[in-house]
Each structure stands twice: as C-alpha cells, then as structure tokens.
Amino acid sequence: MVISLRQQREAPRGRHTPKLWSVWIVAPLALLVVAALSLVVFHYVYGLLSHPTSTQKPRKPVDINDVIKTTVTVLTLMGAVLAGIYAYRKQLLAEGDAHRADASQLADRYTTAAEQLGHEQAAVRLAGVYALARLADDWEEQRQVCIDVLCAYLRMPYQPDPSAEGHKIGEREVRLTVISIIRDHLRHPDATTAWSTYALDFTGATLDGGDFSQCHFRGPVSFNNATLSGGEVRFGNASIGEGTVSFEGATIRSGVDIEWGPLPQPPRA
Known part of the structure; x- marks a missing residue:
C-alpha cells in the first residue's frame, strides 16, 4: 500500500512539458493569422457599411475611417475574448498543479x-x-x-501477556x-x-x-x-x-x- 501511494505521489512529478514550436516559427505565423483576420474583418465591415449607401442617389462614399475604427473595435473584442480564455486555461492549470501538490x-x-x-x-x-x-x-x-x-x-500478531x-x-x-x-x-x-x-x-x-x-x-x-x-x-x-x-x-x-x-x-x- 505504501508503494502504491508513493507511485501515485511521484507520477505527477514526471516531465509533461509539451513540445512547443520555436518562437521564430510561431511569431510569423501569428502575424500572418492576425493580418489575414484583419483583412477579412475589414472587408466584412466595409461591405456592411457600404450596403446602406448603395441605395442612395447619388451614392454616398464609405468613410474609410469608420471602417478602420469598426475593424479595430471588432479585433479588440476578439482579443479580449481570447485573453479571457487564456486566463481561464491558465487558472485551470494552476489549480491542477495545486491539487497535485496537495496530493x-x-x-x-x-x-x-x-x-x-x-x-x-x-x-x-x-x-x-x-x-x-x-x-x-x-x-x-x-x-x-x-x-x-x-x-x-x-x-x-499480538501477545498481551507481559511474560x-x-x-x-x-x-x-x-x-x-x-x-x-x-x-x-x-x-x-x-x-x-x-x-x-x-x-x-x-x-x-x-x-x-x-x-x-x-x-x-x-x-x-x-x-x-x-x-x-x-x-x-x-x-x-x-x-x-x-x-x-x-x-x-x-x-x-x-x-x-x-x-x-x-x-x-x-x-x-
């Protein structure tokens, strides 16, 4: 029994570090993803803002500053959501580490x-x-x-007789x-x-x-x-x-x- 509990105690101490990609690979990929996402959001917002003006006579041009502001706002909200998810995951990992330490x-x-x-x-x-x-x-x-x-x-085994x-x-x-x-x-x-x-x-x-x-x-x-x-x-x-x-x-x-x-x-x- 002592051995089995000792094995349970030592198991979490092993190396469980994930195999992460190099930062020189992750950073450019992240920039590309952000750029692509920004472009998609920009075109989507531009389409939404240009739709009402297309029915006007004469046609009113879309204010590019409004499109940029809206795109930045959407990307900021998406970043906030991702940051919240990351913080939640980090909290779960910390609680798991604390539980293993207690065990x-x-x-x-x-x-x-x-x-x-x-x-x-x-x-x-x-x-x-x-x-x-x-x-x-x-x-x-x-x-x-x-x-x-x-x-x-x-x-x-127990011997109650002192003699x-x-x-x-x-x-x-x-x-x-x-x-x-x-x-x-x-x-x-x-x-x-x-x-x-x-x-x-x-x-x-x-x-x-x-x-x-x-x-x-x-x-x-x-x-x-x-x-x-x-x-x-x-x-x-x-x-x-x-x-x-x-x-x-x-x-x-x-x-x-x-x-x-x-x-x-x-x-x-």
Missing part, C-alpha cells in the same frame, strides 16, 4: 505515518496512529485506506489508542469526518480491551474469528443502522466483561 503532500504524510507504525518504540507508534487518523480526516479520497491500515494494525515471548512494551496502549480513535469517529455519524459508513475489518484481531459504546455502525464491520481477552470490551448503546456487524467465529475468553447494546452476542469460549 503529493498527503502521500508524504501517509508514508511517514506508516513508517512510524512499524517503529520499535511505542511512543513513535502512537505518533503514527494519531498522524494517520488526522490524515484520514484531511484526505477523504483515501480515508478508507487509512482506516484499513489502522484496522490491519489491530489484526497483527510471554514476543510481548512488546507499550503495545497495549497503542492498540487501545487505535480503538479509541476509531470509536470517536463512529460516535457522530453526521460529522464530515465520521467513519460510520466505512468498512471496518477486525477479522482475527486480538482485543484485550476497548470501548465501542455509543458507536454507530453504518457500514460493513467484521469481528469474525476475533479474540476478546484480558480486559473489558464495551458495546453499550451501540447501533448498527444500515450496516452489518458480523461476529462469526469470534471468541470471548474468561475474565472479559462486556456490556452489550443492541449488537448480537458472540459465543463464549
């Missing part, structure tokens, strides 16, 4: 947060969790990706922080940064604590084959809404105190 900056933030999540020190991992949550709020296009990374972190091999100091605090951040984004489903309608995948995760009370699940949520052990996991007053929450194969080991809301209760081991 590149957001991708850099994602890469940094993902690297922090894999750090050995718990404090750095905590910083990565908060950074990824802030990024999800700022980057709606890739919000699901950020949520998937946080859920994937909870699905990673067991593979136990990481401070890891429980990091995981509880991930759960609390997810919970906070599920409690206000109408907020612009709510995660209620996004997919949450806790399949096979080991949760030894966490509070999902008052959460609103409006998207697909999976606790399939998850293990709840060694702490208190709460679902009080949680609501499913239009979403689906699955606990197929989930296990609750002894010593776990769970407060159930309207969610289905998984089997106890």
Whole structure:
C-alpha cells in the first residue's frame, strides 16, 4: 500500500512539458493569422457599411475611417475574448498543479505515518496512529485506506501477556489508542469526518480491551474469528443502522466483561 501511494505521489512529478514550436516559427505565423483576420474583418465591415449607401442617389462614399475604427473595435473584442480564455486555461492549470501538490503532500504524510507504525518504540507508534487518523480526516479520497491500515494494525500478531515471548512494551496502549480513535469517529455519524459508513475489518484481531459504546455502525464491520481477552470490551448503546456487524467465529475468553447494546452476542469460549 505504501508503494502504491508513493507511485501515485511521484507520477505527477514526471516531465509533461509539451513540445512547443520555436518562437521564430510561431511569431510569423501569428502575424500572418492576425493580418489575414484583419483583412477579412475589414472587408466584412466595409461591405456592411457600404450596403446602406448603395441605395442612395447619388451614392454616398464609405468613410474609410469608420471602417478602420469598426475593424479595430471588432479585433479588440476578439482579443479580449481570447485573453479571457487564456486566463481561464491558465487558472485551470494552476489549480491542477495545486491539487497535485496537495496530493503529493498527503502521500508524504501517509508514508511517514506508516513508517512510524512499524517503529520499535511505542511512543513513535502512537505518533503514527494519531498522524494517520488526522490524515484520514484531511484526505477523504483515501480515508478508507487509512482506516484499513489502522484496522490491519489491530489484526497483527499480538501477545498481551507481559511474560510471554514476543510481548512488546507499550503495545497495549497503542492498540487501545487505535480503538479509541476509531470509536470517536463512529460516535457522530453526521460529522464530515465520521467513519460510520466505512468498512471496518477486525477479522482475527486480538482485543484485550476497548470501548465501542455509543458507536454507530453504518457500514460493513467484521469481528469474525476475533479474540476478546484480558480486559473489558464495551458495546453499550451501540447501533448498527444500515450496516452489518458480523461476529462469526469470534471468541470471548474468561475474565472479559462486556456490556452489550443492541449488537448480537458472540459465543463464549
């Protein structure tokens, strides 16, 4: 995932300079076009002004100064329209550059947060969790990706027993922080940064604590084959809404105190 986002970030940085003609070719061509256009407009205006005078007796000559003034006015208006089109195109290009710069900056933030999540020190991992949550709020296009990374972190192998091999100091605090951040984004489903309608995948995760009370699940949520052990996991007053929450194969080991809301209760081991 880090690689794919990095490729998306680096793609706009390639050379996309158009192959322009030399100015010594463009300038004479532009002058020729302007001269031809001026001649066409001049004859057209001359014809328009000479038509009323052709019916007069005796025939009144056309004032050449009026023809020139009218031609210049028409060419000026055409130039103003072309200048407006050019300015609009330039603005679109500037907005595109700004969008690509924003996307590149957001991708850099994602890469940094993902690297922090894999750090050995718990404090750095905590910083990565908060950074990824802030990024999800700022980057709606890739919000699901950020949520998937946080859920994937909870699905990673975890040893809650401090005396067991593979136990990481401070890891429980990091995981509880991930759960609390997810919970906070599920409690206000109408907020612009709510995660209620996004997919949450806790399949096979080991949760030894966490509070999902008052959460609103409006998207697909999976606790399939998850293990709840060694702490208190709460679902009080949680609501499913239009979403689906699955606990197929989930296990609750002894010593776990769970407060159930309207969610289905998984089997106890």
